[in-house]
Amino acid sequence: MEAPYHPRFSKAVLATFTAPGTVARGVGVCLLLSTFVAVMLLAMQFHEHLALRAWHLDTLAYVGPAANSTQAEQIRLIIPSFNGHLEEFVHFMKSLACLCTDIDEIPISAVLSNQAEVELFHARLQAQSPCGSNFLNYNTSHVANNTHPKLLALENLYDILPPLLSNTSGLNHTTRDTVGVLKQHGLYKYQSIKKLSAAARYDYDYALWLDSEGLAIRPFSMRETIRAYYRDPVIWKSAMTDERQTDFMRAIMDASAGMIGRTMEEFGRRYWNVERSVKLLGFLGVSLGVGCVCTSPTGSHCFHADLVSSFMWPIEKAVINDLLALRLASAPHQTYWDRLLKTPGLPFEICVYNLFIHLRKEDTAGDPIYDKYRILQVEREVEKFNLTTALEQVSHQPGTGLLERFYLLLREPGALADVVHFTKFNRLYFQRMDDRRFTDKETILKFLKDASIAMILSSNPGIDDWIAEAQLNISVGSWKWINATTH
Numbered sequence: 001m002e003a004p005y006h007p008r009f010s011k012a013v014l015a016t017f018t019a020p021g022t023v024a025r026g027v028g029v030c031l032l033l034s035t036f037v038a039v040m041l042l043a044m045q046f047h048e049h050l051a052l053r054a055w056h057l058d059t060l061a062y063v064g065p066a067a068n069s070t071q072a073e074q075i076r077l078i079i080p081s082f083n084g085h086l087e088e089f090v091h092f093m094k095s096l097a098c099l100c101t102d103i104d105e106i107p108i109s110a111v112l113s114n115q116a117e118v119e120l121f122h123a124r125l126q127a128q129s130p131c132g133s134n135f136l137n138y139n140t141s142h143v144a145n146n147t148h149p150k151l152l153a154l155e156n157l158y159d160i161l162p163p164l165l166s167n168t169s170g171l172n173h174t175t176r177d178t179v180g181v182l183k184q185h186g187l188y189k190y191q192s193i194k195k196l197s198a199a200a201r202y203d204y205d206y207a208l209w210l211d212s213e214g215l216a217i218r219p220f221s222m223r224e225t226i227r228a229y230y231r232d233p234v235i236w237k238s239a240m241t242d243e244r245q246t247d248f249m250r251a252i253m254d255a256s257a258g259m260i261g262r263t264m265e266e267f268g269r270r271y272w273n274v275e276r277s278v279k280l281l282g283f284l285g286v287s288l289g290v291g292c293v294c295t296s297p298t299g300s301h302c303f304h305a306d307l308v309s310s311f312m313w314p315i316e317k318a319v320i321n322d323l324l325a326l327r328l329a330s331a332p333h334q335t336y337w338d339r340l341l342k343t344p345g346l347p348f349e350i351c352v353y354n355l356f357i358h359l360r361k362e363d364t365a366g367d368p369i370y371d372k373y374r375i376l377q378v379e380r381e382v383e384k385f386n387l388t389t390a391l392e393q394v395s396h397q398p399g400t401g402l403l404e405r406f407y408l409l410l411r412e413p414g415a416l417a418d419v420v421h422f423t424k425f426n427r428l429y430f431q432r433m434d435d436r437r438f439t440d441k442e443t444i445l446k447f448l449k450d451a452s453i454a455m456i457l458s459s460n461p462g463i464d465d466w467i468a469e470a471q472l473n474i475s476v477g478s479w480k481w482i483n484a485t486t487h
């Protein structure tokens with residue numbers, strides 16, 4: 001059963017904090033305008049961008065988000081979590097409640113492993129201290145009593161399993177506990193089941209799969225951020241060196257391709273591999289990020305499907321439906337769930353999802369669902385922003401794609417402005433940054449501020465203090481909310 005929370009303050013009060021309706025309604029148009037402006041500014045240097053974006057402007061009918069909210073796209077956040085990430089999760093939820101201006105309109109599913117975890121999380125959220133009037137030293141007096149998002153539901157995975165998984169081995173039907181599934185089928189499949197069960201069950205146009213360790217660091221609109229991605233969605237690949245390739249990674253790619261009836265030979269095995277991006281605790285329901293990486297055996301470059309390298313992954317309901325409906329000619333009676341449990345190895349849903357989009361782009365020419373995706377190699381895009389030399393700062397980092405270690409580009413002297421430019425141009429509002437000693441504090445804060453970063457990882461201890469401190473710098477002023485108009 002869902003355990004929805006009750007509002008701690010009235011919607012009217014919240015509405016004054018959220019963007020005024022008329023402003024919000026103008027945002028879709030603003031987003032289009034901003035794309036157009038960005039295109040004009042960059043046209044001299046980036047002809048291919050101009051062509052692509054102009055094309056998207058013509059064909060993606062993004063007619064001002066909803067003249068009214070009943071027409072607005074449905075958004076949902078899906079966060080698999082477990083007792084080991086309780087504190088990170090609660091901290092994340094509080095930061096959203098304090099800073100995300102429209103979070104109380106957005107349903108959030110936290111997918112937990114059993115009833116005990118649901119109760120543990122519930123009790124901890126009840127005990128959470130409110131935002132107060134100066135969360136991270138922003139003026140949060142409008143939401144001072146908030147502790148967590150209003151539409152947050154803590155869900156026991158057992159209660160949201162698709163019927164086809166109701167007989168899965170490892171389930172304890174007496175205690176409605178799913179931990180046995182983890183023990184029986186392993187972390188990867190278990191994590192996939194958590195993410196996909198929620199993705200399959202609920203209605204939404206767009207959702208985000210998020211890790212538990214996020215942290216909102218400035219006022220922003222979740223809906224606008226997701227819109228900004230979907231008005232021109234990109235699947236990122238990253239060039240890698242093959243010293244990062246491991247059998248473990250290959251097993252993930254093989255299993256992921258197998259889920260959609262393909263082999264890695266068909267995608268170009270020589271050019272694909274997988275990486276782990278978040279520390280893998282190898283433990284109950286842990287959040288982990290895995291990207292799909294390609295590596296050439298000659299050691300130069302590989303590709304990597306890589307939103308992945310972050311801690312958030314946008315998904316589209318239409319793609320999820322299509323993926324779950326896929327039947328393979330070799331086993332027409334097997335459902336996606338059957339294959340997930342039966343396939344040997346480590347299928348990872350992000351890899352499957354991204355490979356599936358690649359595949360569908362090829363075999364469904366003209367389908368607007370898949371046409372709108374661009375598949376870009378992040379190194380090539382970065383080079384267009386005068387960052388070729390800065391790439392050296394990342395190229396020797398083991399085991400990741402570029403976006404995951406993107407912040408290391410800031411180590412390059414003089415690169416800050418170009419890194420900011422790239423980040424804003426590509427709307428990478430959520431950044432993975434799990435360290436804060438990689439360069440000087442001023443550069444890091446200037447990047448976060450100027451690139452309009454809305455969320456980072458909370459597993460970067462002390463970063464909250466930096467943000468809070470930065471808000472006290474009178475000469476700079478507090479960090480403004482992300483205004484898509486100005487991008």
Ligand SMILES: *[C@@H]1O[C@H](CO)[C@@H](O)[C@H](O)[C@H]1NC(C)=O
Pocket residue numbers: 067068069070071
């Ligand atoms: C909002 O949109 C719905 C669906 O198109 C429409 O029926 C309704 O009248 C609209 N409401 C307003 C206030 O424009």
Ligand SMILES: *[C@@H]1O[C@H](CO)[C@@H](O)[C@H](O)[C@H]1NC(C)=O
Pocket residue numbers: 139140141142
């Ligand atoms: C914070 O915002 C509230 C409401 O807008 C305002 O009344 C108050 O003066 C602000 N506080 C500070 C310190 O700016």
Ligand SMILES: *[C@@H]1O[C@H](CO)[C@@H](O)[C@H](O)[C@H]1NC(C)=O
Pocket residue numbers: 009013141142143144145
């Ligand atoms: C927060 O709660 C206090 C005490 O109940 C109340 O006086 C105040 O008006 C509330 N603030 C908001 C923004 O709802």
Ligand SMILES: *[C@@H]1O[C@H](CO)[C@@H](O)[C@H](O)[C@H]1NC(C)=O
Pocket residue numbers: 163164166167
């Ligand atoms: C679950 O197993 C029982 C007993 O084997 C069977 O009767 C039932 O149809 C199965 N349910 C599903 C959804 O496979």
Ligand SMILES: *[C@@H]1O[C@H](CO)[C@@H](O)[C@H](O)[C@H]1NC(C)=O
Pocket residue numbers: 171172173174175
């Ligand atoms: C389910 O959990 C209960 C309580 O821990 C235990 O007694 C029972 O043996 C478990 N059932 C299965 C099938 O594991």
Ligand SMILES: *[C@@H]1O[C@H](CO)[C@@H](O)[C@H](O)[C@H]1NC(C)=O
Pocket residue numbers: 386389413414415418
């Ligand atoms: C390119 O970056 C370098 C620093 O890496 C900087 O000195 C130079 O001005 C930049 N060129 C342009 C055209 O922005």
Ligand SMILES: *[C@@H]1O[C@H](CO)[C@@H](O)[C@H](O)[C@H]1NC(C)=O
Pocket residue numbers: 473475476
């Ligand atoms: C405030 O910001 C300015 C401009 O970025 C910077 O030079 C200065 O060092 C900052 N002061 C503090 C105390 O962080």
Ligand SMILES: *[C@@H]1O[C@H](CO)[C@@H](O)[C@H](O)[C@H]1NC(C)=O
Pocket residue numbers: 019023483484485486
């Ligand atoms: C966003 O920026 C535009 C242009 O600078 C400005 O006109 C508008 O008022 C801003 N909107 C908000 C909500 O700050």
